[in-house]
Amino acid sequence: MISAGNLEKRRSAAAARLGKHQARMGYLFVLPTMLLFLIFMVIPVGMALYLSFTNYDVLSKNDWVGLENYTRLLNDNLYWKTFVNVGFYAVVFVPFNLIISLLLAVLLNRAARGVKILRTFYYLPTLTSAVAAATVWLWMLHPEYGLVNGILSMFGIVGPAWTSQTETAMVSIILMTLWQSVGSNMIIYLAGLQGIPDYLYESARLDGASKFDCLRYITWPQLRPTTFLVSTMAIIGALQLFDQAFVLTQGGPANATKTPVYLIYQQGFNQLQMGYASAQAFVLAIAILIFSLISMRINKSEEPIL
Amino acid sequence: MKKAWMMGMAAVLVLAMLAGCGGGGSGASGGKTADGKTVLTLWGDWGGDGQAQIQTMLDAFNKSQDKIQVKYAVQQDVITKFLTSATNGQTPDIVFWDRWRTALYAPKNVLHSVDEYIERDGLNREDFYSEALKELTYQDKLYGLPLTVDTRALFYNKKMLAEAGMEPPKTWDDLETAAKAMTKWNGNKLTTAGMSLGDPGLFSMYIQQAGGSMLTEDNKVNVNTDAGKEVLNFWGRLMNEDKVYKVGFEEGLGEGADAFVTGKVAMLYTGPWMLSTYDKYGKDLEYGIVPPVTGPNGDKGGNMGGFGLVIPQGSKHPDEAWEFIKWWTANKDNALLWAKTSQNIPGFRPAVEDPYFSEDERWKPFLEALEFAKVRPTHPGYSVMEENALIPNLELFLQNKQSVDDTLQKAQTEGDKQLAENATVQ
Numbered sequence: 096m097i098s099a100g101n102l103e104k105r106r107s108a109a110a111a112r113l114g115k116h117q118a119r120m121g122y123l124f125v126l127p128t129m130l131l132f133l134i135f136m137v138i139p140v141g142m143a144l145y146l147s148f149t150n151y152d153v154l155s156k157n158d159w160v161g162l163e164n165y166t167r168l169l170n171d172n173l174y175w176k177t178f179v180n181v182g183f184y185a186v187v188f189v190p191f192n193l194i195i196s197l198l199l200a201v202l203l204n205r206a207a208r209g210v211k212i213l214r215t216f217y218y219l220p221t222l223t224s225a226v227a228a229a230t231v232w233l234w235m236l237h238p239e240y241g242l243v244n245g246i247l248s249m250f251g252i253v254g255p256a257w258t259s260q261t262e263t264a265m266v267s268i269i270l271m272t273l274w275q276s277v278g279s280n281m282i283i284y285l286a287g288l289q290g291i292p293d294y295l296y297e298s299a300r301l302d303g304a305s306k307f308d309c310l311r312y313i314t315w316p317q318l319r320p321t322t323f324l325v326s327t328m329a330i331i332g333a334l335q336l337f338d339q340a341f342v343l344t345q346g347g348p349a350n351a352t353k354t355p356v357y358l359i360y361q362q363g364f365n366q367l368q369m370g371y372a373s374a375q376a377f378v379l380a381i382a383i384l385i386f387s388l389i390s391m392r393i394n395k396s397e398e399p400i401l
Numbered sequence: 402m403k404k405a406w407m408m409g410m411a412a413v414l415v416l417a418m419l420a421g422c423g424g425g426g427s428g429a430s431g432g433k434t435a436d437g438k439t440v441l442t443l444w445g446d447w448g449g450d451g452q453a454q455i456q457t458m459l460d461a462f463n464k465s466q467d468k469i470q471v472k473y474a475v476q477q478d479v480i481t482k483f484l485t486s487a488t489n490g491q492t493p494d495i496v497f498w499d500r501w502r503t504a505l506y507a508p509k510n511v512l513h514s515v516d517e518y519i520e521r522d523g524l525n526r527e528d529f530y531s532e533a534l535k536e537l538t539y540q541d542k543l544y545g546l547p548l549t550v551d552t553r554a555l556f557y558n559k560k561m562l563a564e565a566g567m568e569p570p571k572t573w574d575d576l577e578t579a580a581k582a583m584t585k586w587n588g589n590k591l592t593t594a595g596m597s598l599g600d601p602g603l604f605s606m607y608i609q610q611a612g613g614s615m616l617t618e619d620n621k622v623n624v625n626t627d628a629g630k631e632v633l634n635f636w637g638r639l640m641n642e643d644k645v646y647k648v649g650f651e652e653g654l655g656e657g658a659d660a661f662v663t664g665k666v667a668m669l670y671t672g673p674w675m676l677s678t679y680d681k682y683g684k685d686l687e688y689g690i691v692p693p694v695t696g697p698n699g700d701k702g703g704n705m706g707g708f709g710l711v712i713p714q715g716s717k718h719p720d721e722a723w724e725f726i727k728w729w730t731a732n733k734d735n736a737l738l739w740a741k742t743s744q745n746i747p748g749f750r751p752a753v754e755d756p757y758f759s760e761d762e763r764w765k766p767f768l769e770a771l772e773f774a775k776v777r778p779t780h781p782g783y784s785v786m787e788e789n790a791l792i793p794n795l796e797l798f799l800q801n802k803q804s805v806d807d808t809l810q811k812a813q814t815e816g817d818k819q820l821a822e823n824a825t826v827q
Contacts, residue, residue, distance in 0.1 A: 152509065153484055153485075153487075153488055154484070154487055154488065154506075154509035154510070154511050155508075155509045155510055155511075167822065172815075173789055230653070232653075233652060233653025234653045234654070236653065237649075237652060237653050237654065238647065238648075238649050238650065238652075239590055239591060239592075239647075239650065240654075241653075253589055256647065256648050256649030256650075256652070257649070258649060258652055258653070259648045259649025259652055260648065260649065260800060261796075261797070261800060261802065346788075347792070347793065347796060348648075348793070348796040348797075348800065349793040349794070349796040349797045349800075349802075350789070350793040361785065361788075364480075364481055364484070365784075365785070366505070366781070366782070366785060366823050367484075367505060367509070368823070
């Protein structure tokens with residue numbers, strides 16, 4: 096006869112074997128991804144860090160130069176100006192992006208007729224290529240013949256030369272990127288909204304909460320993980336701004352829309368100063384890390400999820 | 402066994418991904434055809450019509466002899482592709498080369514010098530535009546031959562000029578009067594700009610016309626000079642007193658709605674590359690072309706650009722590649738065939754002396770301009786200097802946000818910094 100204790104032992108031994116087997120298979124399954132991550136992310140990042148201390152030019156040189164690239168970076172006024180540029184961009188773009196996409200999502204989160212078509216319409220700009228979109232925007236923002244200034248002139252306002260004036264060039268880029276990105280963030284918010292249980296609203300309503308109260312005290316806190324995702328992605332995207340700025344204004348006028356990525360590309364591929372470009376890229380990566388941490392802090396300080 | 406099978410799959414996957422990064426032999430140097438011909442690869446970034454034009458030349462060359470066969474491979478970003486190919490030895494045999502890049506690449510020892518071949522085959526250097534050769538030269542060594550030369554000339558709308566009752570301009574003063582006469586405002590809306598000032602990069606041309614130069618002999622920025630001031634005073638007059646242009650006026654109009662085609666701009670400096678667009682979209686557009694006008698003291702100035710053919714150091718058949726380059730760039734008939742096919746001015750002077758060019762009113766102003774046009778200074782940091790230091794300051798000036806003196810002084814100091822940081826240190 097087999098005692099109960101024995102059976103237990105046997106079972107746990109079997110479970111351990113099974114667990115071991117599953118763990119092995121698990122590692123095996125993640126192996127391809129991990130290898131690719133190692134080959135294409137970890138090793139290149141490590142190499143870039145090393146290269147930032149060299150005068151690597153791809154073709155003929157690869158000598159250790161110590162901190163030379165970083166001291167040059169400290170005095171590179173243009174590089175810091177590009178940080179100010181994307182900083183301004185982020186400060187305006189990120190909050191607007193959050194508010195507009197959240198409002199769109201709340202508006203379209205109901206089972207009315209035509210809602211699906213509207214969702215599709217708001218999402219469509221995301222699918223447009225940056226170059227094609229920029230061409231249309233350039234035309235709309237034309238100082239004399241553009242749609243925007245045409246509408247302004249109806250109210251007797253002489254509109255600016257949007258993309259060519261230092262004051263408005265970045266605003267033009269913000270307008271265009273907002274139009275392009277609120278659609279996809281709206282989708283993420285929609286998914287978040289659908290995960291909020293109805294009973295929360297129901298009980299709040301019973302306690303006499305207004306619609307705005309529901310939005311403020313239920314929807315917003317419940318969406319905190321979603322907001323964190325959207326805002327972090329938006330901050331990273333803002334600091335890495337490149338293609339829209341490149342197509343719409345080519346970094347001009349007067350360097351007002353040049354971005355760090357633009358300079359990194361220019362130094363690395365046009366001027367073959369890969370070592371210096373790597374140093375610039377590293378500083379950018381650290382800046383992204385810092386801003387992501389700040390965003391995480393701000394999110395944490397909000398009230399906890401119910 | 403299942404596990405072994407899984408292992409195998411994973412290994413295959415990883416290997417496949419790795420293989421994807423290597424290889425990539427999109428027609429690198431080497432190889433022969435079945436009938437013993439040496440196969441050469443030419444890389445360039447001309448697609449579409451340009452690709453067909455290049456193919457015409459390759460077909461003619463491949464037919465002309467039975468030892469060498471050349472293939473053309475379009476590369477969207479030819480310079481980056483060339484950069485990576487040069488590191489792994491997979492270079493093509495010939496590259497369709499934007500000449501100004503020579504100053505940056507030749508010092509890195511990735512281009513094959515052609516001096517020996519020129520001596521051996523007895524080519525006459527005088528037969529080529531000397532400025533174009535200068536652009537392909539680094540430390541007294543020549544790294545290729547010029548295929549095309551281009552420069553800008555002044556295009557004007559014939560109808561508008563006739564309405565204003567004027568002759569095509571020859572000097573800065575003429576240009577100013579004509580531009581002023583052709584400009585039309587409707588209230589505070591500009592309807593016709595008399596002269597395009599949309600490209601501040603043309604400063605390098607204007608400063609030559611004012612008797613100055615972009616860099617000094619020892620490669621320092623030379624814009625904070627009397628000549629530089631003349632240019633900015635002239636631009637300032639055109640913008641603020643004569644009001645012949647408005648910042649951003651030509652932005653975003655697109656090819657079919659080009660400001661010159663649609664009569665929104667009466668005069669502008671542009672090159673032969675716009676001829677086909679103007680002919681295609683400008684059915685009602687009658688235009689004339691004159692060489693760049695002369696400055697206050699009668700100085701002439703223009704910029705020369707264009708393409709050349711170079712042999713990468715990694716080519717396995719440099720001798721054959723040279724045969725091909727010589728056939729295309731240093732033979733009157735072939736250079737002419739190329740010119741007619743692609744509507745480009747060849748770098749080979751005997752071909753340019755052909756009646757096809759010398760008796761055509763449309764080509765004459767360009768040929769005249771090419772006689773005094775200069776290539777951009779052959780400093781590896783020159784184009785970054787213009788882009789990051791000079792043009793931004795000029796833009797501030799054109800928007801009335803910076804005075805003449807501040808603009809030139811800043812352009813000079815910031816420009817010198819860019820030049821120093823981007824000078825190649827051997």
